[in-house]
Amino acid sequence: MMERIRSLYLHVPFCTWLCKYCDFNTYAVLQGLIPSYVEALSREIDVQSAMMPIGPLETVFIGGGTPSLLSGDQLQRVMAPVFRIGLQPGAEVTMEANPSNVTSEHVAAWLAAGVTRLSLGVQSLQPGALRFLERLHSGDDAIAAIRVARAGGFDNINGDLLYGVPGVDLSSWMETLDAVVAEGIEHVSAYELTVESGTRLGQEVRTGLVTMPDAEAQLDQYWAAVDRLKVAGFCHYEISNWAREGYRCRHNLAGWHYQPYLGCGAGAHSMLRLEDGTTERRWNVKGPHAYIKAVGEAGRAVDGRETLSPERARGEAAMIGVRVLEGTTATQAFPDQRRQLVGAGLLVEDAGRVHLTRRGVELANQVGAAFLR
Amino acid sequence: MSTPTHLIRAISVIAHVDHGKTTLSDRLLEFTGTVAPRDMVEQVLDQLDLERERGITIKAQAVRMLYQADDGNTYQINLIDTPGHVDFSYEVSRALAACDGAILVVDASQGIEAQTLANVHQALDHHLTIVPVVNKIDLPHADPELVREEIQKVIGLPAESVIFASARQGIGTKEILEAVVREVPPPTGDRSSPLQALIFDAKFDAYRGVVTYVRVLEGTLRPKMRIQMMQTGRSFEVDEVGVFRPHRTEVEDLSAGEVGYLIANIRNVRDSRVGDTVTDEARPAAAPLPGYRHVTPMVFAGLFPTDTDQYQQLKEALERLQLNDASLVYEPESSAALGFGYRCGFLGLLHMDIVQERLEREFNLTLLATAPTVEYRVRLRNGEEVPVDNPDKLPDPAEIESISEPMVLATVVVPSTYVGNMMELSQERRGQFLNMEYQPGDRVVITYRMPLAEIIHDYNDQLKSRSKGYASLDYELVGFEEANLVKLDILVAGSPVDALSMIVERSKAHQQGRRLSEKLKTLIPRQLFEVPIQAAIGGKIVARETVPALRKDVIAKCYGGDVTRKRKLLEKQKEGKKRMKRVGNVEIPQEAFMAVLSLD
Numbered sequence: 001m002m003e004r005i006r007s008l009y010l011h012v013p014f015c016t017w018l019c020k021y022c023d024f025n026t027y028a029v030l031q032g033l034i035p036s037y038v039e040a041l042s043r044e045i046d047v048q049s050a051m052m053p054i055g056p057l058e059t060v061f062i063g064g065g066t067p068s069l070l071s072g073d074q075l076q077r078v079m080a081p082v083f084r085i086g087l088q089p090g091a092e093v094t095m096e097a098n099p100s101n102v103t104s105e106h107v108a109a110w111l112a113a114g115v116t117r118l119s120l121g122v123q124s125l126q127p128g129a130l131r132f133l134e135r136l137h138s139g140d141d142a143i144a145a146i147r148v149a150r151a152g153g154f155d156n157i158n159g160d161l162l163y164g165v166p167g168v169d170l171s172s173w174m175e176t177l178d179a180v181v182a183e184g185i186e187h188v189s190a191y192e193l194t195v196e197s198g199t200r201l202g203q204e205v206r207t208g209l210v211t212m213p214d215a216e217a218q219l220d221q222y223w224a225a226v227d228r229l230k231v232a233g234f235c236h237y238e239i240s241n242w243a244r245e246g247y248r249c250r251h252n253l254a255g256w257h258y259q260p261y262l263g264c265g266a267g268a269h270s271m272l273r274l275e276d277g278t279t280e281r282r283w284n285v286k287g288p289h290a291y292i293k294a295v296g297e298a299g300r301a302v303d304g305r306e307t308l309s310p311e312r313a314r315g316e317a318a319m320i321g322v323r324v325l326e327g328t329t330a331t332q333a334f335p336d337q338r339r340q341l342v343g344a345g346l347l348v349e350d351a352g353r354v355h356l357t358r359r360g361v362e363l364a365n366q367v368g369a370a371f372l373r
Numbered sequence: 374m375s376t377p378t379h380l381i382r383a384i385s386v387i388a389h390v391d392h393g394k395t396t397l398s399d400r401l402l403e404f405t406g407t408v409a410p411r412d413m414v415e416q417v418l419d420q421l422d423l424e425r426e427r428g429i430t431i432k433a434q435a436v437r438m439l440y441q442a443d444d445g446n447t448y449q450i451n452l453i454d455t456p457g458h459v460d461f462s463y464e465v466s467r468a469l470a471a472c473d474g475a476i477l478v479v480d481a482s483q484g485i486e487a488q489t490l491a492n493v494h495q496a497l498d499h500h501l502t503i504v505p506v507v508n509k510i511d512l513p514h515a516d517p518e519l520v521r522e523e524i525q526k527v528i529g530l531p532a533e534s535v536i537f538a539s540a541r542q543g544i545g546t547k548e549i550l551e552a553v554v555r556e557v558p559p560p561t562g563d564r565s566s567p568l569q570a571l572i573f574d575a576k577f578d579a580y581r582g583v584v585t586y587v588r589v590l591e592g593t594l595r596p597k598m599r600i601q602m603m604q605t606g607r608s609f610e611v612d613e614v615g616v617f618r619p620h621r622t623e624v625e626d627l628s629a630g631e632v633g634y635l636i637a638n639i640r641n642v643r644d645s646r647v648g649d650t651v652t653d654e655a656r657p658a659a660a661p662l663p664g665y666r667h668v669t670p671m672v673f674a675g676l677f678p679t680d681t682d683q684y685q686q687l688k689e690a691l692e693r694l695q696l697n698d699a700s701l702v703y704e705p706e707s708s709a710a711l712g713f714g715y716r717c718g719f720l721g722l723l724h725m726d727i728v729q730e731r732l733e734r735e736f737n738l739t740l741l742a743t744a745p746t747v748e749y750r751v752r753l754r755n756g757e758e759v760p761v762d763n764p765d766k767l768p769d770p771a772e773i774e775s776i777s778e779p780m781v782l783a784t785v786v787v788p789s790t791y792v793g794n795m796m797e798l799s800q801e802r803r804g805q806f807l808n809m810e811y812q813p814g815d816r817v818v819i820t821y822r823m824p825l826a827e828i829i830h831d832y833n834d835q836l837k838s839r840s841k842g843y844a845s846l847d848y849e850l851v852g853f854e855e856a857n858l859v860k861l862d863i864l865v866a867g868s869p870v871d872a873l874s875m876i877v878e879r880s881k882a883h884q885q886g887r888r889l890s891e892k893l894k895t896l897i898p899r900q901l902f903e904v905p906i907q908a909a910i911g912g913k914i915v916a917r918e919t920v921p922a923l924r925k926d927v928i929a930k931c932y933g934g935d936v937t938r939k940r941k942l943l944e945k946q947k948e949g950k951k952r953m954k955r956v957g958n959v960e961i962p963q964e965a966f967m968a969v970l971s972l973d
Contacts, residue, residue: 191929215924219925239931240929240930252932255933263933263934267934268934269936271933283934283937319939319940319943320939344901361927363925365926366901366926372940373944373947
């Protein structure tokens with residue numbers, strides 16, 4: 001029997017504007033497709049869930065794109081098949097939202113649809129940084145969004161932040177971080193601004209129009225955030241994630257712990273554990289048009305799949321497992337690599353678990369690669 | 374039915390690289406019906422994939438064509454295609470010795486170049502009748518008249534004998550064939566004399582053994598005949614004789630003047646050496662043909678499997694390759710840094726490149742090549758003289774009386790604008806200026822005496838880049854000369870890396886050490902720790918650079934589909950690392966070992 005699935009990811013590939021650094025599967029000019037996309041997504045969830053052992057769900061994550069572009073009704077329509085699968089009592093249902101969309105009406109609709117956790121794309125509060133990142137909201141909008149969500153009833157809010165933005169020095173970054181933390185949110189994700197080759201930012205960096213901060217400056221901002229959030233009472237539980245006690249993102253933790261999940265929507269990935277012990281990753285067609293068409297014809301839109309042998313899957317599990325900072329047991333199958341990495345000062349062993357050292361965090365890819373063939 | 378001797382012709386096509394030799398040969402084959410146009414794989418004569426890709430000929434080919442001339446006679450024209458690179462000049466000389474005439478191809482826009490001249494001189498040395506052809510007359514920048522004048526002035530061939538052609542479009546093909554039967558003399562040999570056949574190439578066939586390419590100069594070669602190789606003394610019984618049309622076609626015999634092949638259960642190309650004379654054991658010729666030379670490699674390098682498990686496979690691959698390439702020599706080598714491999718000798722850098730590529734492609738090996746070096750002659754204080762083809766094996770300086778290095782005579786042909794640049798470059802390379810000649814078409818021929826070591830170090834590339842690609846080079850070995858040389862050692866992370874040692878002129882040693890360390894700094898990827906790179910002469914550090922430790926290598930986001938993407942990225946990086954060699958605990962890429970070649 002395929003291992004029972006407890007986590008569900010839903011993708012909403014629409015945005016009002018494509019920020020120049022973003023390489024997610026999202027589209028700004030196709031918003032007219034939203035109604036038929038919602039129908040297709042809803043159908044795919046039903047069809048997929050009938051084909052595998054799934055639920056009651058412990059976590060649901062609605063990501064994008066910008067899921068907050070969905071109306072209350074549309075969100076209800078998407079959530080209906082989720083409730084048909086069934087949710088565990090106390091299940092975590094996260095939705096990503098753009099600060100521009102956070103109004104008290106929307107907040108009420110999201111709560112009514114079953115969302116329990118809101119992840120806000122704050123990114124920065126510095127006007128210069130927001131302009132650079134091409135965000136359409138201001139810093140004040142973002143702070144207001146947190147307050148509206150809180151007042152409307154969300155008691156589990158994440159703020160997504162970006163550091164290492166050109167033109168933002170260490171003290172400005174700390175100002176953003178402090179101001180967001182001061183709003184009393186439960187969770188912070190702070191990501192280094194990463195230059196992806198297929199983006200406009202990638203092109204600007206290549207042509208020399210934009211110069212990214214050097215590794216030293218990026219790490220300075222990172223470790224300053226680590227220190228500051230610790231003082232503020234957050235637990236640093238994954239390389240880019242911090243939470244107050246009891247508010248870790250259970251959906252993402254399940255992924256880092258290599259638990260299987262189902263992903264629905266355009267370009268969504270799934271990870272399934274088959275009965276013979278192999279791990280299957282599969283992914284849907286990326287474009288919304290093609291996705292809607294495929295679901296209309298076949299109820300699903302699987303575009304590709306890859307089967308990992310147990311050995312390879314163990315390597316992958318170790319590669320992502322080490323990102324969880326309290327330690328992982330996922331490296332057990334690799335005693336030699338583990339010993340080397342401990343010797344190199346990148347990992348420490350502690351009661352059967354290993355976790356990254358400070359240097360190990362800075363070189364986490366090197367650590368992860370050691371477990372791959 | 375055999376062709377009467379007076380209707381036989383044997384010719385070669387000679388040209389500078391890219392002047393259209395192969396295309397012209399293809400047209401001749403087509404025009405004479407030797408190959409039907411529909412069977413015409415572009416460039417029939419270059420058979421190896423590598424040859425086709427690189428547009429160069431490595432092995433000679435010999436095709437028999439039948440041509441009905443305007444005089445009503447059907448001529449047998451044997452076309453011998455010669456290797457087109459300076460590395461293979463001995464093979465070229467033997468192929469030319471098998472001919473009576475040569476079609477000289479000169480590009481209508483490029484004119485005469487260094488190799489054109491070298492080829493012409495060689496052809497004249499072999500008393501070949503030259504049929505000059507100006508090719509590519511259809512190209513926009515073509516100036517056939519100017520090139521014709523150049524041919525008359527530089528080479529001394531009458532302008533009226535020059536044929537204008539475009540091999541690509543088939544223009545001039547018939548005129549060329551007519552000139553060949555009219556101008557090139559028939560062979561002079563006698564079919565009933567004792568056998569004398571010149572070997573001009575040999576190829577290994579997995580089923581039949583060695584296929585030996587010969588031109589019969591005297592007598593007749595037949596199956597069942599017991600033959601002797603006059604230089605090596607080995608004898609064999611002939612199994613089959615035949616000609617190429619263009620595929621192997623068996624014939625009853627090959628008689629004086631004819632070109633073809635023999636198969637005689639020869640298991641190794643070494644027993645069928647280019648330049649050797651085949652004779653009848655029962656009725657041997659009085660003397661072997663002149664011009665035989667035992668080919669010696671000019672350039673040496675270590676080849677090491679990046680994966681030590683592939684050592685045995687490398688050994689077998691070299692054995693197999695050597696069956697077909699008598700000029701490749703190798704012996705086991707062990708390097709403290711690179712483990713077990715082979716020290717190989719090559720005719721030149723191109724030959725080395727080809728061998729490495731064939732080993733990797735045809736035998737599925739991943740190899741690391743050390744920087745090529747020449748063979749030095751070291752005179753020891755005890756009077757002994759030892760050859761050194763590996764810088765790391767240079768004896769202790771205290772024991773050395775003197776070191777000599779191989780010298781070449783280099784001929785550079787270049788438009789006059791770039792003469793200054795060429796002078797400058799050759800001076801940097803320890804060249805002794807010998808002569809300079811102005812020629813029509815704004816061309817200057819400069820000759821230098823220069824250490825071979827300086828030529829193999831990037832000289833040709835520099836020549837091209839400092840002349841916008843116009844300069845061309847040809848060189849020949851002219852002996853050894855004493856020089857003030859020292860060994861430069863490189864230490865990576867404190868340990869000497871034997872494979873990075875080089876022998877350099879003393880006055881340039883400091884500068885070379887500094888440049889090499891700087892270069893290595895850019896080539897050795899950042900590691901988890903700081904890696905010092907030092908250059909040392911006789912234990913004294915003369916330069917130091919540091920590869921800083923890898924500062925940061927972490928992705929910010931790793932969710933859902935990111936995991937697959939990240940795993941693939943990391944797997945790809947790991948794949949790249951497999952091409953590196955771990956020395957101590959430092960990963961050193963292939964380019965680092967070749968860095969000494971391009972220090973300017």
